[in-house]
Amino acid sequence: MAKTLVKRRSRDPSATRDKLLNAAFEEIYRRGFQAASLDTILAKAGVTKGALYHHFPDKAALGYAVVDEVVKGLLLKRWGVLEPATGDPVSALQQVLRGRAAGLTTREVELGCPLNNLAQEMSPLDRQFRKAVNATFDIWIDAVARDLERGQTDGTVRRDVDAPKIAAFVVASIEGSFGLAKGAQSAAMLRSNLEVLSSFLESLRPA
Amino acid sequence: MAKTLVKRRSRDPSATRDKLLNAAFEEIYRRGFQAASLDTILAKAGVTKGALYHHFPDKAALGYAVVDEVVKGLLLKRWGVLEPATGDPVSALQQVLRGRAAGLTTREVELGCPLNNLAQEMSPLDRQFRKAVNATFDIWIDAVARDLERGQTDGTVRRDVDAPKIAAFVVASIEGSFGLAKGAQSAAMLRSNLEVLSSFLESLRPA
């Protein structure tokens, strides 16, 4: 018996922490951070207040952890930032857009982008929140910018475009599209916007 | 003495209502609707709870009124929707973008677009909120779409573009740009994004 390896620990702090993070993410995603109820999070996680305040000093710290350990990874994975860039960047970006447009869930359309939700709600209210959220956006934007710059050296992207500026605009357009579609509760509008963005990307190719 | 015209009425219901709406707008703009405190709003408006609940049945109704009677007009005015369209639409839109970029306030960069804030926070939570917010977005999008269509008949806009789709994308990009800039607290990023959007609009002109 590999008891020491497989043993059912009646106390598993990291598992408890994960349950808290996941439950908090769900609640925050649905209601926003400020309106997220700790009691609801605890009920969903199946633990008590003692566990929460053992792992996190306060509600804000739980929120920061949700950004750094849940939302950040989710976003970077969904937008292909974690995978190594290959081929010409315009086509690669277009493919990511198509993939996202094809795989949209109702939940995603209704609730929008969790990172953008937190950015809009918390940026003016909490400096630490703003920094955590913004750091993640910067990673995304920088990744797009570097892809475009690589395309410029490879000759697949026009040399007269300002790659960092375009990258920021691409991310802004994506988030704006999700936001508008969230208000309209329309996956069709979201897909349409992503298509327009895709056609804009096409204009970045050399003439 | 034009007493009946200029008289200081100790009771002025519509003025009281306006004070409530303006104070509520400020508080909601800063903290979001859910976190907006009625007591704070009342203090800012200089009235009491009795006045509030005389004019509005509950907090939600106050929020709806803020959208319909404050935010809506503000947004449509700022983006030139209320002024009659003239000249070629691409140039007109670019001019609005330049004007907005030039006239940005710190407050606007930090707090973002009040309509978009409410859209992101309340759309999944309150159907009536969502409808009020979305109706205003639709007015804006439709206005842009009609401008573009007019340009198409005038020959200043390419005929192969889908005007309503482009219009939605333009609004999405603008809101996304404000949102990203709000997170980054950067007027420069906002201006940069609006410039990229302006260059995109340029591509709508006939070859």
Add this chain to the structure above:
DNA sequence: TGTCCTACATACCGTTTGGTATGTATAATA
């Protein structure tokens, strides 16, 4: 002038909130 409805002001209420104090069982360590 008397009446009556509007337009508030004041005081209060139950609920929910984030947070804390305290007790206790587990499990590594000495």
Add this chain to the structure above:
DNA sequence: TATTATACATACCAAACGGTATGTAGGACA
């Protein structure tokens, strides 16, 4: 085996919340 720190569970708290009940002053109208 005894000790001790970790990892919780339970019970509780003050403050803030949205909302209500009740009282009252202003002003149009009769």
